[in-house]
Amino acid sequence: MKDFLSKTAREITPYTAGEQPADRKYIKLNTNENPYPPSPKALKAYENCDFSSLKLYPPLQMQKLREAIAAAEGVEAENVFCGNGSDEILAFCFPAFFDADGEGAAFADITYSFYPVFAAFFHIPVKILPLEEDFSLDLAKLTAMPAQGVIVANPNAPTGMGIPLGEVQTFVKANEDRVVILDEAYMPFFGESAAKLIKTHKNLVVVKTFSKGYSLAGIRCGYAIADKALISGLERCRDCFNSYPVDRVCQEVCAAAISDSEYYKKMNALVISERERLTAALEKRGFTVLPSRANFVFAKHCSMTGRQVYEELRERGVLVRHFAKPRIADFCRITVGSKEENDGLLRALSDFLG
Ligand SMILES: Cc1ncc(COP(=O)(O)O)c(C=O)c1O
Numbered sequence: 001m002k003d004f005l006s007k008t009a010r011e012i013t014p015y016t017a018g019e020q021p022a023d024r025k026y027i028k029l030n031t032n033e034n035p036y037p038p039s040p041k042a043l044k045a046y047e048n049c050d051f052s053s054l055k056l057y058p059p060l061q062m063q064k065l066r067e068a069i070a071a072a073e074g075v076e077a078e079n080v081f082c083g084n085g086s087d088e089i090l091a092f093c094f095p096a097f098f099d100a101d102g103e104g105a106a107f108a109d110i111t112y113s114f115y116p117v118f119a120a121f122f123h124i125p126v127k128i129l130p131l132e133e134d135f136s137l138d139l140a141k142l143t144a145m146p147a148q149g150v151i152v153a154n155p156n157a158p159t160g161m162g163i164p165l166g167e168v169q170t171f172v173k174a175n176e177d178r179v180v181i182l183d184e185a186y187m188p189f190f191g192e193s194a195a196k197l198i199k200t201h202k203n204l205v206v207v208k209t210f211s212k213g214y215s216l217a218g219i220r221c222g223y224a225i226a227d228k229a230l231i232s233g234l235e236r237c238r239d240c241f242n243s244y245p246v247d248r249v250c251q252e253v254c255a256a257a258i259s260d261s262e263y264y265k266k267m268n269a270l271v272i273s274e275r276e277r278l279t280a281a282l283e284k285r286g287f288t289v290l291p292s293r294a295n296f297v298f299a300k301h302c303s304m305t306g307r308q309v310y311e312e313l314r315e316r317g318v319l320v321r322h323f324a325k326p327r328i329a330d331f332c333r334i335t336v337g338s339k340e341e342n343d344g345l346l347r348a349l350s351d352f353l354g
Pocket of ligand 1: 031084085156185
């Protein structure tokens with residue numbers, strides 16, 4: 001029978017977000033949110049919002065927010081593009097920088113699983129480079145792949161592994177005749193951002209988010225930093241969908257948040273030190289943990305499958321993420337929580353691992 005759907009709507013496999021079950025209270029370590037609250041300055045900006053102005057559409061140019069981001073990143077406001085979460089910006093990158101009949105978008109086999117979904121949605125071919133045995137990315141191999149452009153998550157997800165800035169710079173230069181998109185969603189936990197390179201590299205787009213390092217996943221805001229010409233490509237694509245993807249309240253709160261680097265430096269240092277404690281504690285319990293530069297760890301137990309660990313933890317009220325995919329099915333991705341949450345995870349693990 002006719003179902004009235006397009007071929008895309010009928011056949012595409014959409015991205016699956018981390019579960020949010022409501023049957024009981026869980027220690028939620030499955031979506032890489034920050035365990036700490038947003039900055040007091042961001043909360044104050046929220047309280048001070050003029051809610052009566054919500055009858056009006058938000059500022060079209062988002063000037064205040066873009067200037068605050070530019071100041072924090074050491075670039076100009078004209079180099080900043082804001083969107084409804086970095087997922088939306090990554091989505092716009094596909095129609096903005098790739099052609100359906102072009103050489104395609106190149107990225108790793110194990111990386112953010114939204115990339116192949118965006119490519120499929122916009123009918124853009126993909127070129128997939130397998131990560132090395134140790135899950136590192138060979139940038140020379142990626143450079144050698146024929147493609148219209150490349151996408152690299154740094155730190156990568158779900159492995160958590162990071163590439164130092166020096167190597168990224170060499171890579172961006174080696175690919176100067178095509179677009180390089182760096183997804184730096186987890187950069188606040190690594191500190192090797194390539195954002196400033198946009199001044200010298202016209203092919204570079206750095207995509208960041210308020211969701212992880214700024215404890216604002218609930219407000220949905222992300223941004224891209226790039227040369228003006230690339231920013232205008234993103235704007236043209238955005239304006240084919242929605243001229244106002246970032247609401248008034250969001251613009252105020254995020255502008256205040258990004259201006260409070262002192263607070264976030266302190267809180268993210270806590271996440272990093274908990275990450276190191278969690279890694280050591282997992283290794284003691286028989287896990288192999290990949291070297292993480294993000295706010296999560298990717299861990300594989302010596303005798304249990306990833307699915308078993310995920311299920312045993314879920315039964316004990318702890319949610320982690322398991323991907324039933326080739327090469328990584330033995331792993332679980334575990335968000336670094338607060339000290340109390342991490343202790344809860346370790347107690348639950350000891351309960352079934354002994
Ligand atoms: C690698 C990576 N990029 C981008 C995002 C999207 O973040 P948001 O849309 O919340 O900005 C995520 C979210 O988990 C991610 O893991």
